[in-house]
Amino acid sequence: MSAAGGLPRTGSALAIWPALRRSGLGPGLLMLAVVTGLNIALQPDFFSGASLSGNIATFAPTILICVAQAVIVLSRELDLSLGAGVSLINCVMASLPQDKVGGPLGVMAIAILVAILLGAVNGLLVAYAGLPSLVATFATGAIWFGLALTIMPQPGGVISDAIGDRYAGTLMGIPVPLLIIAVAMTGWAILARHRSGRRIMAVGSNPQAARDAGIPLRRTKLLAYLVAWILVALGAIAISAQTLSGDPRLGTSYTLASVAAVVIGGISLGGGRGTPWGALVGALVLGLVTNVIYFAGIASSWQEFVKGLVIVAALGFMVLEGQRRA
């Protein structure tokens, strides 16, 4: 990642820069390079194995949830219920009798099933009932939050240590969080080359043309929601593996983070332009900014302000860059 981020400064990469700008990923990568540089400056052992895998374990949920939002945004919709959905999935996981549902695998399977159900509800409301996604998913978000509070009025419950141990461990020498991200991104890469993935992009970039071309709009949008919510399930499992308990407010901040990451990643909120890779870059930028603020020893009263300024600066940068591109 850092190698790619350093590209604009090397001579041979000048030819790649216009291509990056066309993809909309250029500014995001530049920002990633800057925050990575700051991280390295503040934290000399940034590239040590322990530090890297710790960072990846922390960032993985954000990345997965941001990529989920990206898939929905690409289809020209939005989902403001992702954060509450993460909380609900987490509370369901923590309230299950861990041993009676088939151990860790059973718990995770139930988490994915719950996510698919939530995604189906959102997808049906938006695609089939024709409700505006912004308000409809805001409404379902309130419902998910209410359900999470019903299951677990206070933080509590237990998630089996086995899930936590597996998440912190490695598989074939690769840290499990990295593997989850790799699987998710590979899954999208395959889907994007498959007819269904191309349809999601087509519906997002020009719905009228897509319909004229015989693409089933409603089914395609529903599919986008289902794909996204499987990613949300993975994200919720990854957070739960770190907290090992339930919290009805656990996911709240992810909704807005996911929208910000999508914008930083150069994905047009108007749909159809950008790739989920952009959301990955955006999520990394957000995570590394938090790191920088933490490691720079900035007084806590300044943290919110600095974070807000960084996001505004990122937005301004994105917009100016985008207008130059147009």
Added chain:
Amino acid sequence: MTRQLTRPLALVGVAILLLLVGQALLPGFLSLGQIGNQLKIAAFLGLFGLCQTIVIAAGGQGLDLSVGASATLGGILGAALMQGSNGLTAPALLAAVAAGGLVGVINGIGIALMRIPPLVATLAIASVVDGGTILGVSIAHPANSASPVLVAIGGWASAGVPNIVIVWAILGALAIWLLSASAWGKRLTATGANPVASLLSGNHVTAIRIAAYGLSGALAAFAGFLLTGYVGQAFFGLGDPYILTSVVVAVIGGATLAGGRAPYAGVAAAAIMMTVLVSLLTALAIGEAGRQIIFGLVLLGFLALDRMMKGSLRMAMIGRRPNPAPPIAAASSAADTPRGG
């Protein structure tokens, strides 16, 4: 005119029905004091709903999620400047409203000039304003209590009518005139309905949108200032409960995110209806969880109702089955503004 009044009347009807249900289940729910209290709470919700009504009408997926931050800023800055003194209340009010207006203008510049989607722009600005407010408080440790005059305006009643409700009634009447009868209101809704046509017919679309967000920020800070009087003191997070509820009442009141409509009578009625609903649920000892779920279901119900009515209206107009495709335009952001190049 009759169609414009249908929704407000229906919403007030639902509110009365809820009050009667409350009285049947819990005797005393329908007392005059109770109704006054509920109108007080509705007044604040209604003021924040006005912010959303204006920016939603401006179109381009208009939305102002910084109303909470502006209100908190207005309350904290106002309390800091008035230092509990009656004499300093008016200048403090002016400063608070100006600060909120400035936040709104910055929002408007980001949205109308830089073409950042409103949802993203106002959220980002909100995080800066919130961060700046925390920072300011931690450095200056300002006074945070409301002056006696402000407490009287925010919390007391004159001749049985809460003062804040009088303020809301006056502002609401002004808003209805401004939005539906004044020349500026016509330009605002024309801009929201069709920015290109509005531009071609000589309206300064960018200036109108910036003014809409400026007005929203100023109103939010004003509401936050009054809220300080109602609660007695300003604190961080003062305006946060209104961020999303203001959007909800605007949508229930008949504002459509596609823009071009500014039905404030409906939004005001929706604020009353939602307040009664929440207080009924609270009185019935339905906790936060149940309230959230019912909240979401009510909002979904109103969205579906709107959708059905739009469908049947179109059917009546065209005389055939409505087009089965979903309204994709409703989801696109800023697609209605011509992009450079």
